[in-house]
Amino acid sequence: xxxxxxxxxxxxxxxxxxxxxxxxxxxxxxxxxxxxxxxxxxxxxxxxxxxxxxxxxxxxxxxxxxxxxxxxxxxxxxxxxxxxxxxxxxxxxxxxxxxxxxxxxxxxxxxxxxxxxxxxxxxxxxxxxxxxxxxxxxxxxxxxxxxxxxxxxxxxxxxxxxxxxxxxxxxxxxxxxxxxxxxxxxxxxxxxxxxxxxxxxxxxxxxxxxxxxxxxxxxxxxxxxxxxxxxxxxxxxxxxxxxxxxxxxxxxxxxxxxxxxxxxxxxxxxxxxxxxxxxxxxxxxxxxxxxxxxxxxxxxxxxxxxxxxxxxxxxxxxxxxxxxxxxxxxxxxxxxxxxxxxxxxxxxxxxxxxxxxxxxxxxxxxxxxxxxxxxxxxxxxxxxxxxxxxxxxxxxxxxxxxxxxxxxxxxxxxxxxxxxxxxxxxxxx
Numbered sequence: 234x235x236x237x238x239x240x241x242x243x244x245x246x247x248x249x250x251x252x253x254x255x256x257x258x259x260x261x262x263x264x265x266x267x268x269x270x271x272x273x274x275x276x277x278x279x280x281x282x283x284x285x286x287x288x289x290x291x292x293x294x295x296x297x298x299x300x301x302x303x304x305x306x307x308x309x310x311x312x313x314x315x316x317x318x319x320x321x322x323x324x325x326x327x328x329x330x331x332x333x334x335x336x337x338x339x340x341x342x343x344x345x346x347x348x349x350x351x352x353x354x355x356x357x358x359x360x361x362x363x364x365x366x367x368x369x370x371x372x373x374x375x376x377x378x379x380x381x382x383x384x385x386x387x388x389x390x391x392x393x394x395x396x397x398x399x400x401x402x403x404x405x406x407x408x409x410x411x412x413x414x415x416x417x418x419x420x421x422x423x424x425x426x427x428x429x430x431x432x433x434x435x436x437x438x439x440x441x442x443x444x445x446x447x448x449x450x451x452x453x454x455x456x457x458x459x460x461x462x463x464x465x466x467x468x469x470x471x472x473x474x475x476x477x478x479x480x481x482x483x484x485x486x487x488x489x490x491x492x493x494x495x496x497x498x499x500x501x502x503x504x505x506x507x508x509x510x511x512x513x514x515x516x517x518x519x520x521x522x523x524x525x526x527x528x529x530x531x532x533x534x535x536x537x538x539x540x541x542x543x544x545x546x547x548x549x550x551x552x553x554x555x556x557x558x559x560x561x562x563x564x565x566x567x568x569x570x571x572x573x574x575x576x577x578x579x580x581x582x583x584x585x586x587x588x589x590x591x592x593x594x595x596x597x598x599x600x601x602x603x604x605x606x607x608x609x610x611x612x613x614x615x616x617x618x619x620x621x622x623x624x625x626x627x628x629x630x631x632x633x634x635x636x637x638x639x640x641x642x643x644x645x646x647x648x649x650x651x652x653x654x655x656x657x658x659x660x661x662x
Contacts, residue, residue, distance in 0.1 A: 266362065273338070273349070273365040276356070277306045281322060284360060293340040306363070311337035311345050318351065325353045325361065335372070338365065348372035395469065395490035399428050401448050401483055412490070415459045415467060428488075433458055440471070447473040447486040457490060468497040524552065524604075524616040531555060540600060540622045542592035559651065560589035560597065566651045573644045582606040587623065588651055599624045 264285060267274055273290035275283050283304050286294070294309060310318040314336035325332040333352045337345055349365040356362055386409070389396050395412035399405055405428040413420045416431045429437045429444065436457050443453025457469035469490040478484040520537030524530070529552050538544070541558060568586040584604045589597055604618025 270364060272367075275306070275309070275363050277322075277353075277361040277363055279326065279359050279361075281306050281319075283309065290338075290365070293338055309339055311339050313337070321351075322353060322361075325355070329355060331355070335368070393492070395488075395492075397428065397488040397490070399444070399473075399486040399488055401486065403427055403429055403444060405431070406485065415461070415469070415490070415492075417462075443471065443473045444486065447475045448483055450475050450477070450483055466494070467492055468494045519619050519621045521617075521619045522604075524618075526606075526616065529553075537620050540598070540620055541590060542594065542596075558590040558592070560591055563588040564651055567648045568651055568653075570647045570649060571644055572647075584618070586651060598622055 264276065267276060267285060267287045270287055271289060273293055274287045275290055276285045278284050283306050290309075306322070307315050307319050317334060318336050321332055321334040331352060331354050333350055335348060336351055337348055339345060340347075347367065347369040348371075350368050352364050352366070354362040354364070386407075389409035390411070392409060393411055395415050396409045397405060397412055398407040405424045405426055407424060408416075408418065410420055412418075413422065418424075418431070429440050432440055436455070439455035440457070443455045446453035452475070453473040455471050457471045459467045459469065461467055470493045471488060471490045474487045474489075475483045476485045476487055518536065518540065520540050521534050522537050523532045531550060531552055533541070533543070533550070541555070543550075566586060566588045568584055571583040571585070573581045573583065582605060584602070584606075587599065587601045589599050591597055599622070601621050601623045602618060604616050606616045
């Protein structure tokens with residue numbers, strides 16, 4: 234098939250473009266090229282010695298170096314970057330093609346601090362054309378950004394919270410030291426892995442919901458869990474906050490995870506205690522109360538009011554009203570006061586007594602009162618205790634047998650009469 238003139242011209246144009254493409258080929262006349270370059274440049278032989286320097290480089294070199302002398306090329310490089318330069322030159326000799334690297338020159342005090350990109354280009358006579366491009370402004374900005382990023386990373390590493398930066402697609406961009414330790418990831422990791430995949434399988438659905446909320450520009454929150462190197466379970470409160478860009482779009486997501494292991498464990502213990510107390514109050518006929526020493530008001534629960542036959546609608550009453558229920562013959566009944574030493578700043582006083590009361594209908598019942606006063610700055614002047622009806626109890630469960638000594642050896646016991654105790658004239662011991 235005969236080619237039309239238009240097709241023939243197009244084919245020729247394509248061939249010309251292909252032939253004129255820049256190729257990584259040796260420089261034919263390096264010395265002629267060297268004189269036309271306005272950047273620092275030189276010609277190096279295959280042994281690494283300088284054959285020729287152009288004028289821009291002569292102005293930069295250290296005055297102690299004789300430009301007319303046959304110098305090793307590496308001596309023209311800053312000593313701190315010399316190893317990198319020699320390594321790249323050897324690599325260029327092996328590969329036989331152009332290579333680039335960053336370095337500083339061995340010039341004056343000012344010039345030796347400037348950064349350049351050095352390119353080594355092979356020539357036809359087995360020499361190398363070396364040209365230096367000044368990148369000091371860009372490099373200085375890069376070093377400054379790296380320094381700021383390092384400072385910010387160090388600040389994050391100080392925190393005991395697990396701090397993560399997550400992309401909108403769920404990929405982990407950065408994580409502080411505490412986070413790496415919690416999830417078992419090396420601290421020098423490059424990250425880039427899916428964040429949710431690092432969490433336990435049963436936690437991931439809640440994490441995905443919170444992540445989707447953050448992607449929509451809303452805050453998300455979910456509970457987490459991990460296992461440390463010692464096999465101890467750690468609980469976390471994860472808060473996700475979207476990071477907004479200038480146009481109001483979500484660019485990244487900040488996740489701060491605060492360890493709440495102690496709170497979770499304390500909550501579980503408190504719940505267990507509460508469940509046990511509920512069983513005791515349901516089946517053991519025990520009531521609980523709290524007394525404020527300063528205002529002399531006592532708060533009773535429903536079981537206390539039932540035992541004392543008081544109006545259930547009254548939330549609190551004065552201690553005098555409780556004292557009026559005591560049988561007159563038992564006003565001088567002994568109250569055992571046990572003082573327990575719990576450290577230099579904390580002590581605990583326990584009170585135990587058994588006495589009779591006269592209910593509003595005239596019925597006489599015997600009750601047991603057990604209370605404690607913890608003396609510390611956090612809870613000053615607050616008494617907690619319980620009241621139980623022991624009228625129908627066996628005799629061996631009443632009296633000293635029901636008030637065993639504390640397991641601690643650091644305690645003392647004294648006795649006071651009930652009338653003083655109900656007025657809360659608590660002595661220092």
